[in-house]
Amino acid sequence: MPMIDLCIPEGALEPKAEQRLIEELSETLIRLEGYEPDNRRARAVTWVFVHRTTVFVAGAPAAEPRYRAVLAAPEGQYDQDVREAVVREVSEAFARAEGRSLDEVSHRVWVFPVDVPDGTWGSRGRVQRLPDIVAFLEGEDGKHRTAKAYGGLER
DSSP: OOEEEEEOOTTSSOHHHHHHHHHHHHHHHHHHTTSOTTOHHHHHTOEEEEEOOOOEETTEEOSSOOEEEEEEEETTSOOHHHHHHHHHHHHHHHHHHHTSOHHHHGGGEEEEEEEEOTTOOEETTEEOOHHHHHHHHHTTTTOOOOGGGGTTOOO
16 A cells, blocks of 8 residues: 655656556555555555656756655565565666666665554544555455564454
């Protein structure tokens, strides 16, 4: 159930490339959380907020686009291996969106996988605890993550 905040300068990417990037990031993060990318419930709660930014480097406008991705998920989603996969795969997606190599783009991409502590995730007018989130995502499909992925939460 990631919430994705993307900072993308206006005009940095072609509109079709940006749309593909957003779709790819959504699917990637759903997959890295342990769900099938076509899980309709996981897709419904994976929101992407695009912020149009002006970036300065050492006080001067950046010569090339700079990107920032903040990927918030309920705590326990991102162990070190998943964090590294998130950073790598998000950076690779930005490189594809620009049509350039990872080496040419990665130094201009900052990725922040963030855990939202249990009891501080609010939706539908109330605090959603990890069991609530898991129950919603499992739905009728029965597709769920391991207990380890939810900080030891037993299901």
